[in-house]
Amino acid sequence: MTSPLAARLPALVAHLETDLLERGAAVRLGLLAALAGEHVLLIGPPGTAKSELARRLHRAFADARYFERLLTRFSTPEELFGPLSLKALEDDRYERLTEGYLPTAGVAFLDEVFKANSAILNALLTLLNEREFDNGAGRTRTPLISVVAASNEVPVDESLHAFYDRFLLRVPVQPVSDAAFGALLALPALPCGGAEPAPIARAELAALGPAAARVALPEDVLGHLHALRGWLAGQSIAVSDRRWRQLVALLRVAAASEGRAAADALDLWLVPYVVAHEPAQVPAVAQWFVESVLQAAPQDAPWLSRAVEAFEAQLQVEQSAPAEDGDDTAGKLALARSVGGASEGNAMLRIVSETLEAQSRRRWSPVHLAARLAQVDEVLQGKARPARDAVSARAVALARALEGRVWLPPELAARLRANLAHTLGVLDGLLARLAAVRAGFAALPEDASLAAEVPAPVALSA
Amino acid sequence: MTLDLDAPYHRLDALPRTVWLPALIASAGSTAARLADTRRWLDALHAGTLPPTDADFGDAAASAPLRAAVGELGLPATCRGVPALAEQVLRTLLWHLDRIVDHQPRLDRAAAIGR
Numbered sequence: 001m002t003s004p005l006a007a008r009l010p011a012l013v014a015h016l017e018t019d020l021l022e023r024g025a026a027v028r029l030g031l032l033a034a035l036a037g038e039h040v041l042l043i044g045p046p047g048t049a050k051s052e053l054a055r056r057l058h059r060a061f062a063d064a065r066y067f068e069r070l071l072t073r074f075s076t077p078e079e080l081f082g083p084l085s086l087k088a089l090e091d092d093r094y095e096r097l098t099e100g101y102l103p104t105a106g107v108a109f110l111d112e113v114f115k116a117n118s119a120i121l122n123a124l125l126t127l128l129n130e131r132e133f134d135n136g137a138g139r140t141r142t143p144l145i146s147v148v149a150a151s152n153e154v155p156v157d158e159s160l161h162a163f164y165d166r167f168l169l170r171v172p173v174q175p176v177s178d179a180a181f182g183a184l185l186a187l188p189a190l191p192c193g194g195a196e197p198a199p200i201a202r203a204e205l206a207a208l209g210p211a212a213a214r215v216a217l218p219e220d221v222l223g224h225l226h227a228l229r230g231w232l233a234g235q236s237i238a239v240s241d242r243r244w245r246q247l248v249a250l251l252r253v254a255a256a257s258e259g260r261a262a263a264d265a266l267d268l269w270l271v272p273y274v275v276a277h278e279p280a281q282v283p284a285v286a287q288w289f290v291e292s293v294l295q296a297a298p299q300d301a302p303w304l305s306r307a308v309e310a311f312e313a314q315l316q317v318e319q320s321a322p323a324e325d326g327d328d329t330a331g332k333l334a335l336a337r338s339v340g341g342a343s344e345g346n347a348m349l350r351i352v353s354e355t356l357e358a359q360s361r362r363r364w365s366p367v368h369l370a371a372r373l374a375q376v377d378e379v380l381q382g383k384a385r386p387a388r389d390a391v392s393a394r395a396v397a398l399a400r401a402l403e404g405r406v407w408l409p410p411e412l413a414a415r416l417r418a419n420l421a422h423t424l425g426v427l428d429g430l431l432a433r434l435a436a437v438r439a440g441f442a443a444l445p446e447d448a449s450l451a452a453e454v455p456a457p458v459a460l461s462a
Numbered sequence: 463m464t465l466d467l468d469a470p471y472h473r474l475d476a477l478p479r480t481v482w483l484p485a486l487i488a489s490a491g492s493t494a495a496r497l498a499d500t501r502r503w504l505d506a507l508h509a510g511t512l513p514p515t516d517a518d519f520g521d522a523a524a525s526a527p528l529r530a531a532v533g534e535l536g537l538p539a540t541c542r543g544v545p546a547l548a549e550q551v552l553r554t555l556l557w558h559l560d561r562i563v564d565h566q567p568r569l570d571r572a573a574a575i576g577r
Contacts, residue, residue: 307474365564370563
């Protein structure tokens with residue numbers, strides 16, 4: 001049965017991405033990460049709606065305070081964690097007044113996060129990892145759901161790698177494409193004030209964990225993850241054991257939040273954002289998902305096309321082949337043309353010429369024709385038709401699997417459908433050409449005399 | 463990995479374009495064996511030898527006499543180091559294989575191969 005949260009998720013996602021262009025993946029990854037208790041790093045230039053996305057995200061959760069800071073080399077811990085309590089200092093206690101600061105936030109947006117100094121980063125590491133804050137002598141639990149961080153680039157400083165690794169999802173965000181530029185300019189000046197769907201309550205969030213723990217990981221998903229590990233090794237992309245475990249947990253949350261009892265291959269669309277170490281690697285891993293997991297890359301069947309071209313060329317050769325030696329049709333044709341010069345004889349000449357030209361074409365043995373038809377059938381029925389059926393079945397299965405998906409971005413779903421439609425179009429074109437070639441071979445003139453001249457079997461005498 | 467839409471025609475990739483058409487449309491043998499064995503024949507002729515007897519294009523009965531004829535005529539030695547000549551010999555060989563069906567049913571298959 002679909003949970004109330006699963007039923008509300010489509011509206012929540014739709015509300016989050018209202019008037020955000022080409023942010024389908026970022027919006028979904030942000031919300032999913034929050035549901036999974038993970039943190040997201042948005043990597044991209046300024047002015048790409050990163051902070052807006054975080055602001056919207058906090059409104060998806062009930063009782064989630066929002067905290068936002070732009071960090072610089074000169075940022076102080078006070079700016080993030082609150083000022084020191086003077087009253088506590090009087091009592092020889094070193095404590096911060098955290099009210100309204102990061103330790104009391106549910107969702108936080110930290111811009112230019114890697115520019116922070118080590119004092120801040122160390123405190124952030126504990127906060128992100130354990131959702132606890134060392135305040136003086138005590139450690140306090142924080143209500144943090146998720147941190148959305150932003151950076152222009154991946155940190156190159158090795159000292160920042162441990163902190164970088166705390167962001168399970170690392171999402172490249174680019175300015176809108178040329179295709180969406182017109183829509184960007186036409187966006188309303190003020191946000192549309194649609195009714196906000198009911199936010200996710202803490203109790204719902206808490207209930208999601210146990211539900212996710214019950215989600216099964218089928219053999220095919222595990223097999224793909226094994227294959228991915230090998231593929232990543234080949235690409236020199238290292239993924240820590242912890243990250244693999246977190247990825248599996250994320251897959252489970254994705255399935256549970258959509259009301260599914262098991263993860264499936266489509267959930268692996270998340271993989272590129274978890275395993276890619278830098279944005280440039282994301283497209284290659286995404287391509288691995290499309291090609292190896294879904295087998296839904298667009299295909300042009302270049303070599304099958306060559307085979308079809310070869311039979312088309314051979315048909316032309318055989319259609320225009322002259323009659324074999326001993327045929328005097330050419331002489332008759334020349335004679336007919338010489339005697340039919342008068343205009344009143346043109347119609348008769350045309351009839352005679354057509355008849356003679358037909359006779360001048362080579363006639364083929366029935367065994368030859370049967371062989372050609374069998375060859376074309378081998379390509380048509382033996383290869384192209386089953387391939388078309390397989391791609392069609394895959395397209396149907398994909399369409400079915402995509403029904404009711406909240407997390408898989410619509411842009412990706414559309415691309416997957418378009419890829420398979422492209423391959424189907426290629427195969428349909430080849431099938432039509434093969435059918436025409438087959439009809440052409442079937443219509444080649446047959447030499448009936450050959451069939452009639454089959455010699456009777458000769459009995460061998462001892 | 464994607465759906466394999468091209469096998470066995472992907473073997474054309476390993477062949478010179480000049481032998482694509484005859485290797486594809488020769489009516490003897492099987493497509494997969496013909497495309498694979500065409501490569502073996504080319505390699506052998508280029509090296510100045512005959513290919514192994516199992517490089518028979520999927521039709522041992524039809525290709526054995528042709529193999530013998532190519533050997534008797536000393537064509538492998540002529541083709542050594544001359545790819546264009548090896549391709550010409552192979553095109554001719556495949557043409558003869560394709561020609562077998564044209565002699566039938568006037569001749570039975572064995573006689574057609576002999577022709």
